[in-house]
Amino acid sequence: MNVNHNPKERSNEHGNSQPVRTSGCRKNIRQISEDVWINHVSNPDVSPRYANSDAEKIKSLVTDFVCWGTGGPGEQYNGKTMLEAHRTMNISHLEFMAVIDDVMRALEKNKVGQSEQNELLGLLFSLKDQVLHL
Numbered sequence: 001m002n003v004n005h006n007p008k009e010r011s012n013e014h015g016n017s018q019p020v021r022t023s024g025c026r027k028n029i030r031q032i033s034e035d036v037w038i039n040h041v042s043n044p045d046v047s048p049r050y051a052n053s054d055a056e057k058i059k060s061l062v063t064d065f066v067c068w069g070t071g072g073p074g075e076q077y078n079g080k081t082m083l084e085a086h087r088t089m090n091i092s093h094l095e096f097m098a099v100i101d102d103v104m105r106a107l108e109k110n111k112v113g114q115s116e117q118n119e120l121l122g123l124l125f126s127l128k129d130q131v132l133h134l
Contacts, residue, residue: 025072032106033059039102046098069123082130
């Protein structure tokens with residue numbers, strides 16, 4: 001899988017390897033984003049981070065990012081870079097892992113295949129240095 005996680009630098013269709021392309025990406029990922037949100041606001045390790053957040057905006061950005069990051073056809077992500085979005089938040093390792101656990105539970109709930117789960121897990125872990133302790 002060749003996925004560049006900086007939206008401003010994403011490689012085009014001529015990259016080295018093909019990312020997973022999912023038909024119906026937006027609809028499926030939107031449901032997963034809904035479930036991730038529910039998990040986040042229910043998780044005492046991260047729920048305070050979301051207390052004053054615009055739920056619809058975050059779910060929309062997450063949907064865009066995941067569709068784009070996993071190579072959904074014609075998908076674009078126009079949100080902030082991960083560094084811009086998380087700067088000054090000082091996210092701890094515990095919070096980072098709690099978010100990943102929430103995502104994985106949502107993927108399992110939505111019966112996402114193991115290879116797709118692994119791809120998304122790889123995407124999330126590749127972002128670790130762009131979100132922790134900033």
